[in-house]
Amino acid sequence: MPFVSVIVPTLRRPESLERALRSLFSQTAPIASIVVVDNDPQATARDTATRLTAESPCPLIYRHEPHPGVATARNAGLQETDAPLIAFLDDDEAASPQWLAALLTALDRTNADVVFGPISGRVPADTGWATSYLEAFFGRAGPSTTQRIDKPWGCGNSLMVRATALPGPAPFDASADQSGGEDDALFAALGARGGTFGWAADAWVEEFAPPHRATMRYALSRAFAYGQGPSQTAAKARDWPAVAKWMIVGAVQTALWGLAAIAATVIAHPSRAELMDKAARGLGKIFWMKGFEPHFYGTRELARLDRLSPSAA
Structure with a gap:
């Protein structure tokens, strides 16, 4: 066994x-x-x-x-x-x-x-x-x-x-x-x-999903971080042509899906969340550098939980 x-x-x-x-x-x-x-x-x-x-x-x-x-x-x-x-x-x-x-x-x-x-x-x-x-x-x-x-x-x-x-x-x-x-x-x-x-x-x-994570803000932050992945992987390999490629892909995705998300939001279309997600992933490919990385774990998560705790009030 x-x-x-x-x-x-x-x-x-x-x-x-x-x-x-x-x-x-x-x-x-x-x-x-x-x-x-x-x-x-x-x-x-x-x-x-x-x-x-x-x-x-x-x-x-x-x-x-x-x-x-x-x-x-x-x-x-x-x-x-x-x-x-x-x-x-x-x-x-x-x-x-x-x-x-x-x-x-x-x-x-x-x-x-x-x-x-x-x-x-x-x-x-x-x-x-x-x-x-x-x-x-x-x-x-x-x-x-x-x-x-x-x-x-x-x-x-x-x-x-x-x-x-x-x-x-x-x-x-x-x-x-x-x-x-x-x-x-x-x-x-x-x-x-x-x-x-x-x-x-x-x-x-x-x-x-706990309540503080089951939000559009959290999900889109994670989508942005997922989008950073291809660019960051290429950067770690010092494959700068690939970094440039992913940044161009990200720019196209941000523009295309961002405009679609805005239009879908105006008419309250059911697909608006998915379009926002795609736009966020495109944006992540552009802003992949250090300083733009969202933090979801460790001390940042502890700080969030402290703020949510009744004893913190």
Whole structure:
């Protein structure tokens, strides 16, 4: 039986973390260990992990990583297990009972280094006209069948062969702690080494966007950051012609989709959110430089949560 550890990084989401962990307790495939990485300096996930330890069908390991940062948290989780297969589940996700079994089946069928699964986005009921867009934004759609795929997805809902996909003691780049994109860099390097990616069509999870993220402002900021990716990747490779190409592509996309978004907004067309998203991604290709990078994790996210806390009033 494959030796799989599931790593769950978490930051001040005790209720969401409990939902994620209970979904792992119900898996039909065996798990060697579950590693909870508490990325809050105040160790707010400790009580939840401790309380649920007795209910876990496998060792539930708690790791406190007080330095806030998404890449640092993932690296800390890897330090707590020597499993040859590593699955990642985000603390705002809940896995279906067949989730891990489907990932393992896909890994066997595709012989890939990393396999990803689909995500069903869930947002609060008060998101109004943007609900459909936000559900799709926080979700993930892919092929209807399990197969090899050309491009990787994000780390949440994934299974990786440690020896090939996660080289070294700290494979995630800590320079991405605040902005994210540590998984993009990891998978880009894997692809450059000839690594392969797979899709597990039945490995479903639900992702529950918290209220402070289930907004157009947040989604468009993320879309802008996603748009920065191609330009930043080319810049890191010092491929300046490619940088120029992506910036030109971005300028065209910004102009085209921006005008379309304005027109759709005036008439309240249902597609206006998707058009805004495309325009934001184009803008990101233009403004890819340092200083324009939005920060979604680490100390910035802690500051947001502090502002949202009732005790901060």
